[in-house]
Amino acid sequence: MNKSLICPRFEKAMSIISQRWTGLVIYQLLNGPQRFSTIEAAIGISGRVLSERLKDLEQEGIVKREVFPETPVRIEYSLTDKGLSLEPLMKDIEKWSQTWLEPVAADSEK
Incomplete structure (x- = not known):
């Protein structure tokens, strides 16, 4: 069996x-720090899945979770320098999608 060259x-x-x-999630956070509910609404992702993704990205050092000691407590998520370094990649994917993919009707996604 050939060993992967990747x-x-x-x-x-x-x-x-x-x-x-x-x-x-990364693409959404390129817009700056955001609260959980803002990300959830913008993407249309379930809260459970978003929570898992944010935890995974935080573990990888891509997302930072910041807790503000207010009443009620405010939590914001933002990209770290490591996460921000993905911006050119995300913009290239966006540009590629605009060039090569057909528009998708919003209703057909759900």
């Missing part, structure tokens, strides 16, 4: 980014 770091990067919804 770099393990590239493979790890693809496994992180290719998780369902992860790319959209």
Whole structure:
């Protein structure tokens, strides 16, 4: 059996980014710090899945979770420098999609 010629770091990067919804979470956070409910509403993702993705991205050092000691407590999520470094990649994917993919009707996505 042939051994894979793909770099393990590239493979790890693809496994992180290719998780369902992860790319959209990162793309949404390129707009700046946001609260959980804002991300949830913008993407149309379930709260449970969003929570899992944010925890995964936080573990990878891509997302930072900041708690503000107010009443009620305010929590915001933002991209770290590591996460912000994905912006050119996300913009290239956006540009590629505009060039090569057919528009999708909003109703057919759900």
